[in-house]
Amino acid sequence: MSLRRVLVANRGEIACRIIRACHERGLDAIAVCSTADQESPHARLADQRVIIGGPHPQKSYLDIGRLIDAARETGADAVHPGYGFLSESPDFAEAVSGAGLTWIGPPAAVIARLGSKIEARQLMERAGVPVVPGGTPDDQSDTGVMAAARRVGAPLLIKASAGGGGRGMRVVRDLDAELTDAVQLARREATAAFGNGTLYVERLFPRARHIEVQVLADDHDQVVHLYERDCSLQRRHQKVIEESPAPRLQEGIRRRLTDAAVAATHAAGYRNVGTVEFLVDASEPGEDATIAFLEMNTRLQVEHPITEAVTGRDLVHAQFEIASGEPLPWRQEEITVRGHAVECRVYAEDPAAKFRPDAGRLLRYEEPAGPGLRVDAAVEAGGSISPHYDGLLAKVVSCAEDRATALARARVALARYVILGVHTNLDFLQRTLEHAAVQHGAVDTGFLEAHLDALTTPPEDDTKLAVAAALAVDDRLSRRRLTDAVDAVDDAPWTTLGGWRLT
């Protein structure tokens, strides 16, 4: 079937990115927005916009009924969910298909199967994909889960089957002292967050890398992979900086990862683009390092641009082609990796205040640009950063022939990025890129937490002094423009500026 009008059920940078892809394909794009987002870039960029509800996500971007109504009212024939919000909701996928619309993603049954971490784990074990050693106890009583934990041994993780984002997850290092509490706490958290208290157990690898493989599958049983992304730079299970290819990864491990990802994709009966996440044990130096399946993400990832940068393939275009029933646009042997790409996620948050999210009006906004640079953003000067949504302002993606240049290019781009009016993590990102261990390509998922103090130090004195002096001169110049009368004062030596006081 050929698509004509696509409803983009999302907001922010990913909505803009998808709308642009629609336009590139000659498709009409329909944006949905909450009342807080009426003037947002994604609402303006689309051919048509539907205001679907109040600012709270439950009343707008998570309201399946309103989204389906919006698609019907505007004559859409397809829905792209983006990432986050309802992108991994089997109910939404089912509702879209049930309304006779094309869902740009895997079928609802596949989303549901992989959304249950226990079911996904069992599926992968049967398919011969290595999984993290652990247990999925049939006896879900506290004693049943604890018995499974004792068989696995410490250190271990108690995880929620319906989980994600670190919720419903507990670390146990001492079985006798911590296990009982951990099981009960994980159960309570999982029940509260997901309405499902089913738990399982995994061995904890103290030093692990997070490496994921991008896959694509069509309706004709073809599967290809677009190689890997290293997402080890995380804070509280949130990715901060990602890169492709994974640095210092032996070819043998890369081969095992991509083979396992393709096998997992087949086993899941997967369709459209997806990501298979793996853990790679960083304490083993050789080609035989343990790799283990973590989960499969049934959507476009935030960090997909780095894969696009090194493979030269557009994943959103591919999503549309696959959803239209066309065969995969590329054969595996055509896909090669060239150079190196890095993505930095720019957030509205204050790293110096424990990464407290910040909201407010952007007073000034100037994006960096240049060769090898891509900025995916949906913010602008005068626009507001809403307290209702995720604080991701932009993704700065740099690519170059080699890793060192790609890192340097990202660092310079961040230094040139002007964002004033809300706190950002620009500083934190630059310090992270400059860190010797990151430069060396030798980090595991514990790196950021272990080095937070060094990466969040305040700006140096010269920076503060330069800003103070510039503000004082700026203040004086703007006053002089307002009235000639102060000229005499201005020219007097050692004018002390009013309003400048020690606080």
Added chain:
Amino acid sequence: MTERPHVTVESLKTGEGGVSAVVRTPNRDTPLRVQPLGAGRYLVEVGTRRLTVTLASGSTADWGQVDGHTVRWPHATQATADGDEHHDGTHAAATPATVTDVRVAPGDTVASGDTLVILEAMKMEMPIRAGRPGRVTALQCAVGDQVQPGVPLVELEEID
């Protein structure tokens, strides 16, 4: 709270090399040269370093950025959510407003929560209340005054 340094500008004659300024902090005086580049951008020379500063002013704070490093300075006296009291004991408006009533005089002692001044803006009355007990040391407004955000209206000193 970041300390906002005291800045002294020697001359605003924007000749070659820009404006001379001295930034005074409790520990030291730092001479710099500031060259306006237009549109809120300045080239600042600190010793041998040349830094480009980009500025923006908001309603509650000034912002500056150098090489992606951001500095935010709240306006010298910034109203807080309920006490309108800055930590140095001054009280100020949060938005531009008109003074409609002054309830205290210098020397008065006040309790926390006492109304000091009443402002009006956008047809709304906004009482400025004492953030803590104290003695009024200075009154810097009168009925009918138009006041700007951040400008001190009343100063209190702590009483033991």
